[in-house]
Amino acid sequence: MSVTSDIMQNEFDTTPFLKRLGAFDWVWALLVVAGSVIAHQFYSSLMDGYEVGILYGTAAGLIWLGWGWKPMRGFSLAVALLSLAAIGLYGTELARGETSFFLKFLISSQSAIMWMSALYVMATAAYFFELAIGSKFSGKVGSAMTWSATVMGSVGLMVRWRESYLLGADIGHIPVSNLYEVFVLFAVMTALLYLTYERRYDNRAMGAFVLTVISAAVGFILWYTFDREAHHIQPLVPALQSYWMKIHVPANFVGYGAFALSAMLGVAYLLIDRNPTGMMAKRLPSTEVLDDIMYKAIALGFAFFTVATVLGAMWAAEAWGGYWSWDPKETWALIVWLNYAAWLHLRLTKGWRGRPLAWWAIVGLFVTLFAFVGVNMFLSGLHSYGTL
Amino acid sequence: NTPAIIKDMRHFRLGVQEKSLRAFHYKDEWQAPGSAGSLAETLGKRLQLRGYQVRHKQHDGYRIVAAMRGGTGRLGYILSHAAIVVICIGGLLDGNLPLKLAEIRGELKIETRDVPVSEIPAASTLGADNSSFRGSVNIPEGSRADFVFLGMRDGYLLQKLPFTVALEDFRIEHYPSGMPKSFESDLLIIDPELDEPLRKTIAVNHPWVYKGYAIYQASFSDGGSTMQLQAWSLDKPSNEPLQIEGVVNGSNRLNTPRGEYALEIIDFKPFNVFPAGDGSGKQFQNYGPSVIFKLRAANGEAREYVNYQVPLMVEERPFLLSGMRATPAEEYRFIHIPLDADGGIKRFMRFLAMASDMERVTEVTKQQAGSELAMQPDDPMYQDFVKSMAGLVRLFIEQGIDAVVELAEENVPEEKRNEAISSYIKVVQGVLGTLYVEMLREEGVDVSGGIDEAQALYFDDALNAFSLIGPYGSPMYLRLQEYEHVEATGLQITRAPGQSVVYLGCVMLMAGVFFMFYLHHRRLWLRIEEHEGESRVLFAAATHRERSDFDREFDKLKGDLRHNSNAVLSRI
Numbered sequence: 001m002s003v004t005s006d007i008m009q010n011e012f013d014t015t016p017f018l019k020r021l022g023a024f025d026w027v028w029a030l031l032v033v034a035g036s037v038i039a040h041q042f043y044s045s046l047m048d049g050y051e052v053g054i055l056y057g058t059a060a061g062l063i064w065l066g067w068g069w070k071p072m073r074g075f076s077l078a079v080a081l082l083s084l085a086a087i088g089l090y091g092t093e094l095a096r097g098e099t100s101f102f103l104k105f106l107i108s109s110q111s112a113i114m115w116m117s118a119l120y121v122m123a124t125a126a127y128f129f130e131l132a133i134g135s136k137f138s139g140k141v142g143s144a145m146t147w148s149a150t151v152m153g154s155v156g157l158m159v160r161w162r163e164s165y166l167l168g169a170d171i172g173h174i175p176v177s178n179l180y181e182v183f184v185l186f187a188v189m190t191a192l193l194y195l196t197y198e199r200r201y202d203n204r205a206m207g208a209f210v211l212t213v214i215s216a217a218v219g220f221i222l223w224y225t226f227d228r229e230a231h232h233i234q235p236l237v238p239a240l241q242s243y244w245m246k247i248h249v250p251a252n253f254v255g256y257g258a259f260a261l262s263a264m265l266g267v268a269y270l271l272i273d274r275n276p277t278g279m280m281a282k283r284l285p286s287t288e289v290l291d292d293i294m295y296k297a298i299a300l301g302f303a304f305f306t307v308a309t310v311l312g313a314m315w316a317a318e319a320w321g322g323y324w325s326w327d328p329k330e331t332w333a334l335i336v337w338l339n340y341a342a343w344l345h346l347r348l349t350k351g352w353r354g355r356p357l358a359w360w361a362i363v364g365l366f367v368t369l370f371a372f373v374g375v376n377m378f379l380s381g382l383h384s385y386g387t388l
Numbered sequence: 389n390t391p392a393i394i395k396d397m398r399h400f401r402l403g404v405q406e407k408s409l410r411a412f413h414y415k416d417e418w419q420a421p422g423s424a425g426s427l428a429e430t431l432g433k434r435l436q437l438r439g440y441q442v443r444h445k446q447h448d449g450y451r452i453v454a455a456m457r458g459g460t461g462r463l464g465y466i467l468s469h470a471a472i473v474v475i476c477i478g479g480l481l482d483g484n485l486p487l488k489l490a491e492i493r494g495e496l497k498i499e500t501r502d503v504p505v506s507e508i509p510a511a512s513t514l515g516a517d518n519s520s521f522r523g524s525v526n527i528p529e530g531s532r533a534d535f536v537f538l539g540m541r542d543g544y545l546l547q548k549l550p551f552t553v554a555l556e557d558f559r560i561e562h563y564p565s566g567m568p569k570s571f572e573s574d575l576l577i578i579d580p581e582l583d584e585p586l587r588k589t590i591a592v593n594h595p596w597v598y599k600g601y602a603i604y605q606a607s608f609s610d611g612g613s614t615m616q617l618q619a620w621s622l623d624k625p626s627n628e629p630l631q632i633e634g635v636v637n638g639s640n641r642l643n644t645p646r647g648e649y650a651l652e653i654i655d656f657k658p659f660n661v662f663p664a665g666d667g668s669g670k671q672f673q674n675y676g677p678s679v680i681f682k683l684r685a686a687n688g689e690a691r692e693y694v695n696y697q698v699p700l701m702v703e704e705r706p707f708l709l710s711g712m713r714a715t716p717a718e719e720y721r722f723i724h725i726p727l728d729a730d731g732g733i734k735r736f737m738r739f740l741a742m743a744s745d746m747e748r749v750t751e752v753t754k755q756q757a758g759s760e761l762a763m764q765p766d767d768p769m770y771q772d773f774v775k776s777m778a779g780l781v782r783l784f785i786e787q788g789i790d791a792v793v794e795l796a797e798e799n800v801p802e803e804k805r806n807e808a809i810s811s812y813i814k815v816v817q818g819v820l821g822t823l824y825v826e827m828l829r830e831e832g833v834d835v836s837g838g839i840d841e842a843q844a845l846y847f848d849d850a851l852n853a854f855s856l857i858g859p860y861g862s863p864m865y866l867r868l869q870e871y872e873h874v875e876a877t878g879l880q881i882t883r884a885p886g887q888s889v890v891y892l893g894c895v896m897l898m899a900g901v902f903f904m905f906y907l908h909h910r911r912l913w914l915r916i917e918e919h920e921g922e923s924r925v926l927f928a929a930a931t932h933r934e935r936s937d938f939d940r941e942f943d944k945l946k947g948d949l950r951h952n953s954n955a956v957l958s959r960i
């Protein structure tokens with residue numbers, strides 16, 4: 001172990017966690033609390049007890065996340081400010097979306113999602129540029145664009161939430177109810193997960209790989225918007241009118257996002273593995289680190305996917321009359337779950353590492369992809385909210 | 389091996405041997421001033437500050453400080469794996485294994501016939517003691533049921549309930565697009581064990597759980613709406629219409645010139661909303677009530693029809709719509725029947741009667757042969773000509789425009805076909821036009837100065853309708869008149885004793901998975917041996933798996949411990 005002796009002689013920081021927080025941490029937490037209380041006051045007539053619980057639970061989760069992962073603070077403030085601006089500009093009239101300059105070109109949900117799309121694609125290019133020629137600057141530009149895209153995507157979802165209520169009080173709902181909306185969620189979620197790893201491992205070359213899958217999602221969103229006109233806000237069928245949606249769907253997409261990320265790092269791993277002295281190997285983290293991130297992402301995704309499936313079952317017990325009906329989506333969610341359970345077992349109990357698991361993570365993405373869109377395309381069931 | 393793991397989790401292994409510590413991957417060693425006792429004290433405190441549990445033991449000539457953290461991580465492993473077993477047991481409790489077995493033993497027979505509940509044999513009936521099932525039943529407003537149907541492959545079983553469910557009222561709301569927004573049922577449970585019936589409203593996502601039976605709002609359907617239908621014969625359009633009392637899911641016998649038909653009313657819809665306007669998906673039009681029925685001929689063949697009650701305006705003229713299809717897989721083909729000025733279809737029927745009256749048609753063709761072609765009755769072609777013209781009109785009325793086109797395809801070479809078709813159509817239009825003018829005269833309209841545009845349009849509309857009567861394939865047109873809408877709620881009633889077991893398993897699984905991934909079990913040891921006022925510290929660690937995170941942790945730990953023991957001698 002080649003650790004320099006000054007590191008070796010350092011004491012670890014024993015100040016308790018709360019004392020280590022800075023002023024901005026507290027101001028930010030206060031803003032989150034205040035925002036939640038205000039939202040609660042404002043919209044209490046639209047929420048039932050569970051939803052109030054979810055609101056404060058989310059606030060607590062956000063504070064915890066922001067304290068642990070500092071960029072979350074600025075990110076959430078940016079999203080909040082832009083979303084509030086859009087809500088303010090809309091007032092009570094959806095038609096303002098056509099007349100207000102800022103709404104029309106920037107922060108109506110459609111425009112925000114278009115910005116998100118463009119920025120993700122440009123970020124992908126920037127990251128590839130870094131990977132190819134090693135320009136740190138280009139990597140930073142990629143990072144900045146990924147952050148901006150993620151802000152815009154989140155703003156798009158928040159504003160769409162508001163727009164749905166402007167369409168009609170009985171039409172309003174959180175925008176995670178069909179394939180179009182959850183694809184945006186998928187892009188945003190995958191990007192956020194990626195950004196945490198980018199910072200923690202201080203390596204931007206990975207972005208080229210992860211942003212590729214996000215760009216693919218963006219491609220789908222664009223096709224779905226322009227070819228299928230699937231971007232219109234649709235009212236909810238009665239089965240979806242439930243607080244469960246607010247937790248079931250996001251939990252699923254932490255899972256999907258993490259699985260996608262690990263698959264793309266699997267690709268990176270295999271490329272380095274094949275050519276250990278090439279430029280990829282020079283710019284990307286070592287295979288050990290990639291292997292480790294892959295494991296971490298899959299563990300995280302698996303944990304959330306487990307929760308999401310359990311929540312889905314509990315919802316199904318309320319909406320469809322039984323916690324498990326072998327609906328195609330249920331069956332495929334189980335297949336995805338078993339697939340990653342097997343992956344984790346091989347790694348943790350059999351000590352597998354590296355190449356076979358990288359391949360497996362890539363295969364896992366295809367299994368996930370089938371569960372996500374394949375099921376809607378080829379199998380019909382209760383759980384199809386968005387046709388292809 | 390479960391208890392062993394738990395025991396191990398609590399065991400600090402204070403008796404560890406120097407040899408084993410040296411065999412660990414993570415180890416460090418240094419020399420520090422001070423006694424073993426005070427060093428152990430200081431360093432143990434540091435580890436506690438870092439979140440470790442710490443134990444000390446004085447051995448013969450050296451001290452061991454053992455510490456660990458994240459023991460629950462091991463528990464996670466047990467929890468999550470036991471959870472799978474628990475979930476499977478719960479699932480098995482709710483599975484229909486007993487039913488399958490009973491079926492194999494021949495004690496149960498799946499009912500495949502569509503018969504009243506009272507006629508379902510005991511072999512297809514399950515008693516109220518069945519502990520787990522998932523069935524459904526439709527209850528019309530004002531009715532009750534003490535059973536559900538369990539769908540089984542191609543048939544069903546009747547499941548008895550220990551109580552009766554009655555539907556007092558059913559309510560449904562719609563979005564502007566006609567899509568259901570919410571629906572709910574006011575239910576009553578009548579149980580011999582209750583002094584009074586229980587009352588509750590259920591809706592989608594809001595079931596009612598009573599004595600372990602969960603009652604869900606699953607769907608809705610027609611509960612036997614009644615209606616009056618006016619049947620206009622298309623074979624004998626001059627007949628007065630018949631009055632038919634119909635009921636959804638009921639069947640009426642109809643005697644027609646084509647033989648006996650069964651009228652099976654399938655469904656009634658109080659409104660029908662379709663997209664309208666620019667196709668932006670924001671504008672809708674309500675086409676009003678409709679009835680869907682089948683007409684089954686004596687040979688068993690049936691076609692499906694949908695008839696709308698309210699006239700539809702097309703280019704500002706009102707039409708009655710009726711759609712026909714031979715199989716449910718097809719799209720409806722619509723016939724538009726033009727309305728009379730008074731909102732009836734008497735005139736349409738009168739015109740149709742004239743057009744189907746071969747004597748009158750022949751009369752007109754004779755006139756036309758004389759006036760337009762200047763043919764004499766003794767012309768050798770005359771009879772043939774009159775006959776074929778009349779035949780063409782008859783073909784058009786009885787089999788429709790398609791048959792006229794087919795006739796041309798069969799008899800005329802391809803290059804002249806289009807020409808032939810248009811001349812055929814001209815003949816039909818000519819003959820029917822003459823009849824139309826005659827009808828107008830009979831109605832007392834002055835046609836000496838030609839006919840006005842409205843009359844002309846009516847003629848075109850009527851001809852369009854005539855051209856589809858053949859393919860329409862029905863001996864009559866049924867006009868929907870009065871109706872009384874009765875709704876039925878679709879309930880799903882389940883009994884799932886395994887559910888709480890499954891949920892317990894789920895909670896264990898979620899907790900287990902998080903413990904497993906996020907609480908890493910790790911052990912540390914300090915072996916401190918005092919030697920002439922100085923101590924030698926051997927620091928070693930073991931972790932269960934993921935090394936890369938622990939690499940950093942270990943570096944931090946040893947940095948801190950060295951610092952706090954004023955280490956003098958460097959690492960191993």
Ligand code: HEM
Binds near residue numbers: 240252253312313319
């Ligand atoms: C055991 C039961 C369930 C499982 C395993 C399950 C699984 C999933 C999965 C894997 C997704 C991710 C997106 C996708 O693949 O499409 C998802 C999304 C979603 N789920 Fe479920 N689900 C269950 C029950 C339910 C129930 C009962 C409802 C509502 C009645 C529901 C509503 C939704 C919605 C609205 C989405 C987002 C839209 C979409 O992706 O189609 N789910 N669920």
